[in-house]
Amino acid sequence: MMTDSAKISARKLNLHYGDKHALRDIDLDIAPHQVTALIGPSGCGKSTFLRCLNRMNDLIDSARVSGTVLVDGEDIYRKDIDPVLLRRKVGMIFQKSNPFPKSVYDNVAYGPRIHGIKDRKSLDQIVEKSLRGAALWDEVKDGLGKSGLALSGGQQQRLCIARAIAIDPEVLLMDEPASALDPIATAKIEELIWTLKENYTIVIVTHSMQQAARVSDRTAFFYMGEMVEMDATQKIFTSPSQKRTEDYITGRFG
């Protein structure tokens, strides 16, 4: 157990969608400043688990959560925790890039503005810093006023990353961030993930085992709502301790 040093730790986390038991007794620790990959076949609960970490499942009426998730030692499912504040600390990148139909600038400035930054100079700085952080600045610096929707798919996803880091979160949750992108755009995102982990703790859900192998330090394998095993990525991909993990990564199912 590494609870003491973990950025996030889930204990006996269960989630039901109505009658469906989507997550079963998940115990999982996520180390700070590392990339943790969640892999597993479709419907195994990996995205559901990810969305528990910033309480996005709150938005689904039928979802019921039990157990605990500690972020920096604090239970985020406690009654007096405001999910709005939690989400400032735990940002999220979605599978389908979802920039607002606003300018590149306004997309990135959206979060900071909401959190009370109105001063143009500070906003300019944040926007530039975030776009640089998302490796997008050089491509958009001459068109900050253009619509975010006019960018290419890969650029849109990096814009969403810039938008997420503009509010200075500590954790970034990425839900298959490259699944809709071509290989070149995917490579850029993966490269970015490497540099981002210096400043952020990253949890990434991915369908691609190669991607998990390339970007992550640790990997957790989910199957049918259970977390089968979690270990150093290299260990998972070379000598997993569970048969089911081995079957999955060698392509016998999934």
Place this chain on the structure above:
Amino acid sequence: MISKLWMGRLVALVTGGAAVSTVATVIAIIGIIAWGGAPHLSWNFLTSAPSHGMTAGGIFPAIVGTFFLVLLMSIAGVPVGTITAIYLTEYVGQESRIGRTIRFGVNTLAGIPAIVFGLFGLGFFVSFVGGGMDKVLSDGELVWGQPNILWASMTLTLLTLPVVIVSVEEALRTVPREMREASLALGATRLETIWKVVLPQSMTGILTGGILAVSRGAGEVAPILFTGAAYFLPELPKDLHSQFMELGYHIYVMSTQSADVEATLPIQYATTLVLLLLTFTLNFSAIFLRWHLRRRAVR
């Protein structure tokens, strides 16, 4: 026993005939009104007050009255309808009991005959609210406790509220869930998300709802019959407790109450034409906006 072939032909004939007769009715109505009304339509007709017992002059007070009536109605109805639609789409689940109850209420409201709204408006707005205001504000002197443009527009607001609610709801639903999630994931509250992401993307729909409500409201006579429309009032409404003339009511008055109905016929045609043009224009712009909105939703 007729053969299946002939049965098929018969069905095609009957259904086709029904469809054609619908279209023919529309063409006939528009044709007759345009034929009878167009010759009398002139700038002077639109800008002057009726005279000589409504057998001459124009319909300017009725146009102005209609305009202010639907304006007041929109000012009250669009915000209330929009807020209701926001509550229904953003705060309660599609299938939740409270959502279904409110939707049932909205649908029922839409099914109530217009004349019932008129009577309700007379009882509630004019007598109860207006009368109550007079008791409190002016020692029982009759100011608000009689039919006027405010109570008439409030009554129309109730009638057109379902139209606004349904179209705004539709517009809110075209905003993808991903947009809301993106905003919430950035630590925005639900209200901030609605205000900064959902509403800006639904403006077309809200506008459509407003226009449809106006077009519906502009054509209704029954709700304003007892609540504020005046039989004959050449001067324009000065304030919220003035009575007013209105196009639809004016037509009704000319065709049933005039001393010389025959003599008012050309004016009736022309007034009806103006009313039709007004509601058609509004309806077509709403259809256009809606089409625009749907096209965006598909992309």
